Amino acid sequence: MVQNAAYNIPGHFNPDNLQVTFRNKSDYEMRLAYWLFSMMGKPALVKAGGLATTWALRIGLPVKGLIRNTVYRHFCGGETVHEAKEVVQKLSSACVQTVLDYAAEAQDTEDGFDAVHDEVLRNIQLARSTEGLSCISVKLTGIGHNAILEKLHQGQKLSSDERKAFTQTAVRLDNICKAAAEAGVTVYIDAEESWLQRPIDELAEEMMRRYNKQRAVVFNTLQMYRTDRVAYLKSCLKHFKKEPVTLGIKIVRGAYIEKEQQRAREQGYPSPVFTKKEDTDRSFNKAIDLCLENLHRLELCAATHNEKSIKYLTERIQQDSISDHKQRIHFSQLYGMSDNLTFNLADAGYNTSKYLPYGEVATAMPYLLRRAEENTSIAGQMGRELALLQMEMHRRNL
Template sequence: MENATASPKLAGTFDPNNLQVTFCNKTDKEIKLAYWLFGMMGKPALVAAGGAAAQLALKLKLPVKGLIRNTIYKHFCGGETVQEAQQVVQKLAAARIQTVLDYAAEAQSTEAGFDMVRDEVLQNIIIGRETKSFSLISVKLTGIGSSNIFRKLHLRQELTPEEQADFARTQQRLDDICQAATEANITVYLDAEESWLQNPMDELAEEMMRRYNTKRAVVFNTLQMYRTDRIDYLKSCLRRFEGEPVIVGIKIVRGAYLEKEQLRAKQQGYPCPVFTRKSDTDKSFNQAIDICLEHLHRVEFCAATHNEQSTSYLTSRIQEDSIRPYRHRIHFSQLYGMSDNLTYNLAAAGYNASKYLPYGEVATALPYLIRRAEENTSIAGQMGRELSLLQQEIKRRKL
């Protein structure tokens, strides 16, 4: 079991309104682009129409790749290759911000596709080990295994012999990644997915923790706190590991599939698995923070949120004497291109802060980008907050 050692002294107070720190990495041109983009994303109908048009244009091989690459792609992605992304990684590192490298491959459907994603992730682990420029990666389980098989397992349906063999290969791919990450001193954040796929993913995450989280938290499972059952899951997960020499890795997020979850529950006539009121999700998220802090002697966790209130709440809790010896086990994360006022100011104040940095070919990353844009339009107050900060910075720079 890892020894609890004091983390570096915090450098200063977390101030999410410090514009000089927030935009220290942005050129005037990037500030103007961001302002235009967030202005566009404040219009949900435009986002929906633009996303559909972009996908169709790429499918028809129309010359729009350059336009996408130089606007929304440039703002939210690190590049088309891991080598391109490295430039952004170094820029973030200069501001003491870690990178969670995320290969933006949406759900695959063939064994060859799953192998390709595994190989890409393994290659990234080698790069991380050799360059020491990043030590965090993100893995989406539907990138290395069939969503149909995960759905059947979630429903406790019997797999055919062929499906059993396919799932065994999925388990092996994940094990290959976690083993390589352990040896390279890299941390693996396993993404959460739709509620109707998640149970076998939770089981896989716990299995990997049991194997690889004995000396440090190599594997983190992601909990979407807009789900009504996640507090119970977190408590039961901690009970299952009680007395074992395992550091439980937990990443908490609010959730990415709200409308999809509500619509499916309504169409199929089962109780909605997500909270319908934002205040309940906020309460659930902060409750998860409290539970993780209570068990910090055997938990390492990441609060991946764009919510300023939850971020400030956690920074205030970190000041408590009982938490101080384990402060190095608490991490914050935001998506690249969003909430720079949180990430940059957390890092400047001495907290463990990171950006989720997706990369991949424009066509491959487009579904990710559309999801980000749609997510932005549905986060209460997110557009207004981003635009307000950018407006202030434009004024401050006299642009």
């Protein structure tokens, strides 16, 4: 790694350095990755395979071992946090931090929400003694009811039971953020569909007011494929201007584009997301610009697999000589994806992490299937992954 120690300015980011990208991957892992990305390059196969897998798990067919040793092994840290810890340590040895993500979807009971809350709290305590485990990801839909979030977003009145349930959701989130503040851990609050997002934004802002006094403990996630997120970011910067708060802003492109567009068509309202990729790219880079202009009062996490956006941000860091970039600017990619970005960013001296999901195979399958479908829709993503794998396999004579 090359770095200017005097000014803490990182070295040159080279996403084509295969030795850095794959130096921690065995020959078996290379072959598995190549097979998986070959399959994921066929959207119809991904969709059919996802439906078949869900059906097989539901009726108890013995497919869990196959899933665990293929797609699960590549994209997840394991079924338990102790299995995930081995991956955390491996990433840490490459100077890559971990954002631990308990992949327990489809919870819809108070007991289920409490179980997720308790698991996240245990993970925060684990992070105290685990090098490289610095961040926790939290989905509000994992600790609270979708239907209540949707009613609040629409401005509908809640029943007394619903108010009580939402209060409990807020308490769970507060417990998590408070524990993270005390443990020196960062909390990334995930974004959801547009029709659930307003109460999530409000809760995230309240948590930032409570816990982001000295540093950004809590980050809110902005999906920049939404047409209103640049305006939302400007609004946040404006109304937090006189408050003693370090904003935590995580920017992503977005995860539900087809779902958002379909719902807008069916219900007859304007699509809340851009229809052209170029508009999303401009929105994402505009958010980078706004955050850099206000870097003295916020921390930025650029969670993206887009090489151009990453190069744009790394070049700005160098051009502007941002000496405290490791404290103020974070990069992140999904575990199992875009290793050429993650490991070469870390090698050049940037603050970089992997989003690492873990959880029991059956309960984590909705997460995996959504990720697989997202990745097949990213223009050029599978081709890029396969090309890099082919070059490295050729170099290794595999």
